Amino acid sequence: MPTDAFPIRAIGLGKRYGSLTALADLNLEVGQGEAFGFLGPNGAGKTTTIRLLLGLLRPTTGEAVVMGKRVARSVAWRGEVGYLPGDVKFWPRLTGQETLDFLCGLSGRAALARSGLLKRLELGPAELARPVRTYSDGMRQKLGIVQALQCTPKLALLDEPTKGLDPLMQQAFYEIVTDMRRHGATVFLSSHVIAEVERVCERVAMLRAGKLVTVGTVVGLRQAERRRVVAHFREPVDLAALAHFGEVVVGTEQHLELLVAQAELPALVARLGMLPLVDLLVERPTLEEAFLERYR
Amino acid sequence: MSSVRVLLRQHVRLHRMPLIPLAAGLALFEWIMTFVARQPVVSKFLSSALNAAPPEFLALVNQDLVSSVSAQGIIGVGYAHPFALLMMAVVAVRVPSAALAGEIGRGTMDLVAARPVLRAAQVAAALLGVLAGLAILAAAAYAGTLVGLVVQPVEGVSALRYGLVAVQLWLTFACWGCVAIAISALSREAGQAIAWAAGLMAGSYVLDYASRVWTRLAPLRPLSLFRYYEPQRVVSAGISRLDVMVPAAVGAAALLLAFGVFARRDL
Numbered sequence: 281m282p283t284d285a286f287p288i289r290a291i292g293l294g295k296r297y298g299s300l301t302a303l304a305d306l307n308l309e310v311g312q313g314e315a316f317g318f319l320g321p322n323g324a325g326k327t328t329t330i331r332l333l334l335g336l337l338r339p340t341t342g343e344a345v346v347m348g349k350r351v352a353r354s355v356a357w358r359g360e361v362g363y364l365p366g367d368v369k370f371w372p373r374l375t376g377q378e379t380l381d382f383l384c385g386l387s388g389r390a391a392l393a394r395s396g397l398l399k400r401l402e403l404g405p406a407e408l409a410r411p412v413r414t415y416s417d418g419m420r421q422k423l424g425i426v427q428a429l430q431c432t433p434k435l436a437l438l439d440e441p442t443k444g445l446d447p448l449m450q451q452a453f454y455e456i457v458t459d460m461r462r463h464g465a466t467v468f469l470s471s472h473v474i475a476e477v478e479r480v481c482e483r484v485a486m487l488r489a490g491k492l493v494t495v496g497t498v499v500g501l502r503q504a505e506r507r508r509v510v511a512h513f514r515e516p517v518d519l520a521a522l523a524h525f526g527e528v529v530v531g532t533e534q535h536l537e538l539l540v541a542q543a544e545l546p547a548l549v550a551r552l553g554m555l556p557l558v559d560l561l562v563e564r565p566t567l568e569e570a571f572l573e574r575y576r
Numbered sequence: 577m578s579s580v581r582v583l584l585r586q587h588v589r590l591h592r593m594p595l596i597p598l599a600a601g602l603a604l605f606e607w608i609m610t611f612v613a614r615q616p617v618v619s620k621f622l623s624s625a626l627n628a629a630p631p632e633f634l635a636l637v638n639q640d641l642v643s644s645v646s647a648q649g650i651i652g653v654g655y656a657h658p659f660a661l662l663m664m665a666v667v668a669v670r671v672p673s674a675a676l677a678g679e680i681g682r683g684t685m686d687l688v689a690a691r692p693v694l695r696a697a698q699v700a701a702a703l704l705g706v707l708a709g710l711a712i713l714a715a716a717a718y719a720g721t722l723v724g725l726v727v728q729p730v731e732g733v734s735a736l737r738y739g740l741v742a743v744q745l746w747l748t749f750a751c752w753g754c755v756a757i758a759i760s761a762l763s764r765e766a767g768q769a770i771a772w773a774a775g776l777m778a779g780s781y782v783l784d785y786a787s788r789v790w791t792r793l794a795p796l797r798p799l800s801l802f803r804y805y806e807p808q809r810v811v812s813a814g815i816s817r818l819d820v821m822v823p824a825a826v827g828a829a830a831l832l833l834a835f836g837v838f839a840r841r842d843l
Contacts, residue, residue: 334690336843355692363690369683371590378589385582386691427687437690 292342317477320487362433368424372413583701609654610724675702678766751823
């Protein structure tokens with residue numbers, strides 16, 4: 281793939297604050313038109329990564345290349361990027377309309393998507409005419425989404441985008457992201473809501489304590505994790521004979537829950553077939569379970 | 577350049593409301609000074625009061641005894657009076673502190689800096705904002721004097737002389753504005769930037785005053801920026817080259833620091 285095919289490239293990117301390492305040696309590529317999820321617990325380095333990608337922070341090591349441009353060398357590429365901060369703040373005295381106009385003016389691009397976004401997120405002229413200090417948290421978040429996406433960015437960096445949104449507005453946001461991707465935009469989404477990432481993104485990265493734990497497709501990550509096997513028996517069985525297949529989560533004489541590696545599944549199923557089995561359930565882990573498994 | 581214009585418009589939007597009462601207050605104050613200067617009873621009262629006043633007080637109003645009791649001197653006092661200086665100081669500190677450190681502290685800097693805006697453009701917009709704000713205040717002060725002297729002329733007093741005083745007032749506080757921009761570029765919160773800039777300004781004012789009262793401190797007087805702002809001298813002899821060069825050099829050095837630091841710092 282040519283370099284331009286990666287709207288985001290982090291090459292050995294790192295940030296230290298004195299003795300604290302906020303991010304260490306991050307190597308990451310996000311492809312054109314991709315929806316990429318960025319997961320990690322609080323303080324893992326997600327926001328630091330986004331701020332490094334935008335040039336708001338100076339890296340201690342490595343460099344970031346965004347929209348094919350070295351972040352530290354120029355600013356013009358930012359015109360093609362929309363950014364929603366994790367804890368979005370506005371100028372309290374400005375109205376919503378003034379806020380959007382000001383930020384659009386700085387972007388240097390026409391706000392072609394603004395009216396559509398306002399309609400979908402149900403922000404009407406009456407709301408936009410009010411000073412932002414009178415907005416609820418949800419309204420502020422909606423205004424944050426509009427300011428980030430109003431100039432039809434080719435790359436959207438969204439930090440906790442659905443924070444404070446009600447389920448209907450969350451749904452509207454997912455539709456907006458789907459539409460953006462249909463038009464070829466790349467979405468980089470940092471979130472604590474794993475179900476949201478699972479729903480919107482096809483690839484994810486997981487961070488822990490400033491280090492990249494894993495990168496892969498959502499499907500791949502789920503496949504790589506252990507399956508949950510639930511078996512019910514007609515009569516008591518010797519569970520000790522099954523325990524070596526994986527980790528026993530729940531075990532009674534007639535009920536067994538195991539976490540089993542994919543490779544062990546055929547042998548386990550064959551063994552279970554020899555027992556008085558009533559019911560058998562094999563589940564792939566959710567992304568949340570995969571996430572928790574990695575952070576245990 | 578267009579981003580500087582957009583940012584400047586934002587500064588105007590954020591600061592225009594406080595600027596209106598400040599400018600009106602300053603204009604009114606300078607107009608009142610022309611009214612006071614016309615009253616013979618005031619001159620008489622001031623003459624006897626100043627004769628009795630200790631030199632420390634005379635140093636505070638930055639006037640020599642002879643010039644203060646003249647109509648020309650009384651109007652000049654209006655430009656060195658702590659009220660006028662305070663009005664100017666509010667703008668010189670407020671606009672730069674809100675522009676850089678204030679945006680970082682409020683959390684809105686992320687929205688601005690994530691757009692195709694050079695950091696130098698942000699410093700430049702803050703500079704233009706503070707220079708324009710101070711120009712409005714200095715012009716308002718002069719307008720007060722001008723209206724007072726045109727409506728009721730005072731014999732032997734030319735309104736044109738105070739135009740130069742207003743320019744010198746603007747230059748002095750423009751220099752303080754540049755210092756405040758440098759402090760703001762180094763700070764993370766508006767409050768922190770305001771405290772440092774205001775503290776430095778107050779310290780400079782106290783140093784100027786103290787070095788005029790205590791001869792032992794006199795050698796330190798050139799270190800104060802207020803040493804280069806003497807309305808009385810401007811009225812009688814015009815602006816000296818030193819009074820322009822020193823504030824301009826200090827302002828330029830502060831700006832260089834501001835541009836350099838802000839371009840490299842984490843936001």
